[in-house]
Amino acid sequence: MDVIVAGDRAELAEARRALGIGGPASPGKAALALVPTMGALHEGHRSLMRLAGEHAEHVAVSIFVNPLQFGPGEDFSRYPRTFDDDLEVCAAEGVSMVFAPAAEDMYLPDRQVGVSAGKMGAVVEGAFRPGHLDGVLTVVLKLFNLVRPDVAVFGQKDAQQLAMIRRMVADLDLPISVVGAPTIREADGLALSSRNRYLSPQDRQAALALSRALFAGAGQRTPGEIRRVARAVLAEEPSVAVDYLVLVDPATFAEVGEGHTGEAILAVAARVGSTRLIDNVTIGL
Template sequence: MDVVVAHNRAELVKARGEGRLALVPTMGALHEGHRSLIRTARRLAPQVVVSIFVNPLQFGPGEDYSRYPRTFDADLEVCEAEGVGVVFAPAVEDMYHPDRQVGVSAGEMGTIVEGAVRPGHFDGMLTVVLKLFNLVRPDVAVFGQKDAQQLALIRRMVADLDVPVEVVGEPTVREPDGLALSSRNRYLSAGDRVTALALSRALRAGQEQAALPGATPTLIRGAARTVLDAGAPGLALDYLALVDPATFAEVGDDHRGEAVLAVAARVGGTRLIDNVMLELDPS
């Protein structure tokens, strides 16, 4: 069966069936990581809606909104191959009223780590996610863990605002050499791509350090930073942070339990993010 494309609210209402429904929100330029999210969604619900919308509210001045990859025809082929029932692909004017005034605030959690580098980004992200939840009315929504702070904030929004949607996080999908899949990877030159591998190598170094007896957050950050400093000429680091997975506050050396080691950097003209989950002294 061909995928049904809905471009506005009325078409979405007509296309949406009854029964349990899973939503996979995307900005398009679909890759194997998105396929993984769709496959999880299909396991969770008989109906799957994939949204494709490049959200202007989450791009700041000088960011890549205008050149963000838009590959709609190829995205439809991916959705059809993966058995998606409905693609919701609204225009900006169908998502936002021209005199829009009300949005979602990400609070203090939206101003740290990634939010400190991209002010307002998470407000725009949460606003569009809440709108998608209200329009699609899914029972469950599936997101990738590569955007770990985004996932944590969506879970916090759902809890704080009593949004009746189950939020599921899927592990990051990587290339065989370790590079996290991203729609922005297509911007990397051959040389940039080699440089970009320092991000996943640094995260692995942090993981290996965390597995050693007596590992502390300071030692973990140091192991990752050594890789970035030594092996990544042309890489401009935005941050390397070891944070609480629920709040994204930096953890101290007395921290025990789960933590997220997160990194963001510019390689050439492309900004990349990545992270891994660690366990400190699980005993």
């Protein structure tokens, strides 16, 4: 079956009808799973689509570069837009429907109401990108309301985003199951990202310090040692400008203390050349 492309609400409703969504699904599967993306699709996105297909009869992918989650001076205008290539990826992965709205179809010109990420959205990534997580949650809630999936799949690479979406679903009683997917990496450890295409060969080599630091920290036994070892690895690469390296509770994104037991997330954000990258690993303490 060819991928159905919907560009607005009316076409989205027609696509749902054409796919028979709302009728009976296969035994053990939901009717529709959504993979929200900003396009520039890569193998990491492909893995999300495959995981979504394990959970639902039909997979929908949204492609929308969301202006609300970009701050002043960030890369909204140059963010890679590769729609034709993205459709080929979706077709190859058996996606049933692509929702690719324009900004004017997503947001009213006098938009006033959005989603607040609260105190959890003001720490770690939110501290360096004020309003970013508000913009993420607002667009995700709109996509949930428009596409009406039973399941939504997000990558663990954006760990704070995933945690915030799960919190929004719980706090607002949304009838959606949120599935987290493991981070996909290159053979040398670099986490896949649409922004990796910005990296020069020299920058890409320097960017490997992020995953090296995370893996080195993950091999330690205490929060203090985890942080110390990871920071030492980052300090060995002077061309990496670190925004943060934190060890946090995965439920709250508050820094964990020395007595913490259970899971923790070691997360890093840094600029390599003109490109800002994030990465994380989950550690059991």
